[in-house]
Amino acid sequence: MSQAADRAEHWRRTRNLMVGHLIVWFVFSYLIHFLADALYPINFLGWPLNYYMAAQGSLIVFVVQLFLFAKQQHAIDVKFGVAEQEE
Amino acid sequence: MKMQWEGKSFIENLPRIYGVYTGGFVLFFILMAVFEKFGMSAEMIGILFLAFTLAIYAFIGILSRTMAVEAYYVAGRSVPPVFNGMATAADWMSGASFVAMAGGIFMSGYPYMAFIVGWTGGYILVATLMAPYLRKFGCYTVPDFIGTRYGGKFARLCGVLVLVVASFTYVTAQITATGTIAARAFQIPFEVGVWLGLFGILLCSMLGGMRAVTWTQVAQYIVLIVAYLIPIFWMSNKQGLGFFPQIEYGPAVARIMELETQLGVGTPPAETVAGLKALTALHATPVGGWLPAWQFVTLVFCMMVGTASLPHILMRYFTTPSVRDARQSVAWSLLFIFLLYFSAPCLATLSKLQMLDPNLPTSIIGASIDQVMSLSWIEKWGNINLLAIRDSNADGILQINEFFLNPDIIVLATPEIAGLPYVISGLVAAGGMAAAMSTADGLLLAMANALSHDLYYKIIDPKAETRKRLLTARILLLVIGAAGAGVASLKLTGILGAVAWAFCFAMSGLFFPLVLGVWWKRANRPGAIAGMLGGLGAGWWYLLAVRNPEAWYGLAQPWIGLDHLRFGVVGVTASLIFMIVVTLLTAAPDEETQRMVDEVRIPSGDTIIPSKV
Numbered sequence: 001m002s003q004a005a006d007r008a009e010h011w012r013r014t015r016n017l018m019v020g021h022l023i024v025w026f027v028f029s030y031l032i033h034f035l036a037d038a039l040y041p042i043n044f045l046g047w048p049l050n051y052y053m054a055a056q057g058s059l060i061v062f063v064v065q066l067f068l069f070a071k072q073q074h075a076i077d078v079k080f081g082v083a084e085q086e087e
Numbered sequence: 088m089k090m091q092w093e094g095k096s097f098i099e100n101l102p103r104i105y106g107v108y109t110g111g112f113v114l115f116f117i118l119m120a121v122f123e124k125f126g127m128s129a130e131m132i133g134i135l136f137l138a139f140t141l142a143i144y145a146f147i148g149i150l151s152r153t154m155a156v157e158a159y160y161v162a163g164r165s166v167p168p169v170f171n172g173m174a175t176a177a178d179w180m181s182g183a184s185f186v187a188m189a190g191g192i193f194m195s196g197y198p199y200m201a202f203i204v205g206w207t208g209g210y211i212l213v214a215t216l217m218a219p220y221l222r223k224f225g226c227y228t229v230p231d232f233i234g235t236r237y238g239g240k241f242a243r244l245c246g247v248l249v250l251v252v253a254s255f256t257y258v259t260a261q262i263t264a265t266g267t268i269a270a271r272a273f274q275i276p277f278e279v280g281v282w283l284g285l286f287g288i289l290l291c292s293m294l295g296g297m298r299a300v301t302w303t304q305v306a307q308y309i310v311l312i313v314a315y316l317i318p319i320f321w322m323s324n325k326q327g328l329g330f331f332p333q334i335e336y337g338p339a340v341a342r343i344m345e346l347e348t349q350l351g352v353g354t355p356p357a358e359t360v361a362g363l364k365a366l367t368a369l370h371a372t373p374v375g376g377w378l379p380a381w382q383f384v385t386l387v388f389c390m391m392v393g394t395a396s397l398p399h400i401l402m403r404y405f406t407t408p409s410v411r412d413a414r415q416s417v418a419w420s421l422l423f424i425f426l427l428y429f430s431a432p433c434l435a436t437l438s439k440l441q442m443l444d445p446n447l448p449t450s451i452i453g454a455s456i457d458q459v460m461s462l463s464w465i466e467k468w469g470n471i472n473l474l475a476i477r478d479s480n481a482d483g484i485l486q487i488n489e490f491f492l493n494p495d496i497i498v499l500a501t502p503e504i505a506g507l508p509y510v511i512s513g514l515v516a517a518g519g520m521a522a523a524m525s526t527a528d529g530l531l532l533a534m535a536n537a538l539s540h541d542l543y544y545k546i547i548d549p550k551a552e553t554r555k556r557l558l559t560a561r562i563l564l565l566v567i568g569a570a571g572a573g574v575a576s577l578k579l580t581g582i583l584g585a586v587a588w589a590f591c592f593a594m595s596g597l598f599f600p601l602v603l604g605v606w607w608k609r610a611n612r613p614g615a616i617a618g619m620l621g622g623l624g625a626g627w628w629y630l631l632a633v634r635n636p637e638a639w640y641g642l643a644q645p646w647i648g649l650d651h652l653r654f655g656v657v658g659v660t661a662s663l664i665f666m667i668v669v670t671l672l673t674a675a676p677d678e679e680t681q682r683m684v685d686e687v688r689i690p691s692g693d694t695i696i697p698s699k700v
Contacts (some may be wrong), residue, residue: 018215025211035375046337051371053201055432066418082689
């Protein structure tokens with residue numbers, strides 16, 4: 001495969017990874033909070049679910065997502081030989 | 088004294104250095120607790136806490152002074168991801184997060200929690216869209232990226248303009264917070280406290296620039312997180328709510344909801360007290376209907392997109408050794424921020440339960456007014472008009488709508504409400520100070536660096552030698568700091584309003600020019616300029632229009648619930664439209680620029696802007 005094609009494929013994967021993470025982000029940032037009225041009657045270990053998601057649920061998803069993203073993106077970079085050289 | 092601030096041995100020693108520091112801080116805390124037992128006064132403990140922590144920050148700041156450009160602007164690009172995460176967390180969590188957030192949840196209930204979601208989720212945008220690419224770019228400041236990617240002095244100047252508008256709005260709020268805390272601890276007027284706070288802030292950043300700010304911010308993070316968590320653990324333990332209340336306070340929320348019905352939370356008070364509010368919002372119940380839900384998500388949107396556009400946060404990721412480290416560092420940042428943010432609603436809940444639950448000895452609602460009035464914390468905060476009790480129905484019993492307070496005191500007063508020793512209050516004051524100072528430092532540095540590097544060096548005098556540039560940077564730091572303190576002492580806006588505005592300004596002007604600079608090769612200079620100026624202009628106009636419905640701005644009603652805290656929605660939309668339309672109407676950027684964008688997209692290879700010594 002030529003280098004240009006490699007680069008294009010690297011960028012395509014990078015972009016797809018970004019879009020994937022932003023979809024999850026959208027769901028936990030906006031969608032579930034927009035539906036707060038529907039979540040309110042659901043009891044989650046004592047919390048009303050809408051409160052739990054805003055206080056902890058979404059936040060935990062974000063933290064996990066970021067560590068996962070760092071790992072996935074690095075794997076893509078390594079696969080296409082564009083990761084930085086370790087010193 | 089010469090100290091090694093870079094290189095392998097320094098980096099390897101970092102965990103030990105900060106381990107010893109944390110141990111020392113805990114030791115100091117224990118020492119103060121012992122002194123309190125022996126009868127040291129509350130005022131003295133407060134003063135010692137602030138003086139001790141300020142001295143440490145100043146010590147680090149002076150020790151890490153530098154005259155090298157790389158060290159001054161980007162800490163030598165040698166900060167390991169975990170430590171950069173801590174520094175970013177301190178940079179990020181301002182006086183508003185530390186002091187006002189739990190109080191806001193206490194007072195305004197569920198709708199206020201949009202801030203918690205918004206101030207964390209923005210890091211997803213930072214990691215996926217920006218930080219790694221800006222790090223690869225090798226810029227010193229955010230306008231440096233704009234100026235190099237799009238080319239031209241005018242584009243750079245627009246970047247500086249947006250940066251200064253957003254950061255200056257933000258920094259006045261932080262200086263106000265340091266002033267408030269210093270004024271109370273040292274028993275001096277607020278106007279003097281503001282200048283004292285500024286003096287402490289400048290001590291950390293003047294001599295060592297980014298390098299000094301980085302290492303003081305790590306120290307400040309440790310102080311602020313310890314100061315936030317210890318009272319929560321202590322209080323929860325004391326009240327038998329478990330040792331780790333954050334994961335098990337669900338039943339406490341349920342209990343509050345039960346009490347809310349019994350106590351009639353939501354009944355409007357019969358009287359009003361200037362500057363104070365009675366508790367009328369429900370703790371966990373959404374207001375209901377589509378408009379409150381829409382307002383919740385639009386506030387989340389503004390805070391998130393604002394996060395990804397604030398230069399003082401983005402520039403923290405210029406300091407990591409590699410692109411990969413920048414990505415990991417974003418994850419660590421959010422983890423450290425998460426520790427405080429997932430505790431804030433817990434603190435609000437426990438603190439509210441202490442006041443409401445008749446089964447707890449600390450409850451005041453439903454007790455006799457005489458008895459409540461004699462409590463020392465009621466008396467103390469009442470004396471400075473941050474709390475008031477009015478027996479509206481004259482039955483001698485305190486009802487929920489007869490108790491008025493300023494929500495900002497919740498975090499500071501909770502230790503006293505729960506009957507914890509005063510040493511905890513001293514600790515909390517030191518934590519609040521650390522939070523406000525670290526953010527102010529980051530903001531001042533972002534502005535001074537942009538003005539000295541982009542405006543002075545890149546636009547006015549490209550031949551200026553290193554010495555002169557760094558001197559200019561320091562003088563600008565002083566001038567901007569003084570201007571910030573001057574504005575802060577006028578007390579124009581509340582802390583929270585100013586913070587939300589800063590986010591909205593930043594997103595209106597910078598978000599799309601930064602994102603599209605990496606993700607859209609076709610984006611060109613006229614488009615970026617139109618995006619920055621059009622976005623900032625539209626946002627500003629909308630802010631003025633909703634604040635002055637009577638004036639000539641031509642807006643009688645806010646659009647679909649977009650009030651002054653959410654004007655960024657209008658600004659960022661305008662920015663996107665301007666940028667795309669103008670870009671498509673003008674010529675595509677040249678070959679060289681397109682190649683540059685290709686290079687930014689991969690981690691390997693040299694930075695776009697060559698690093699110089």
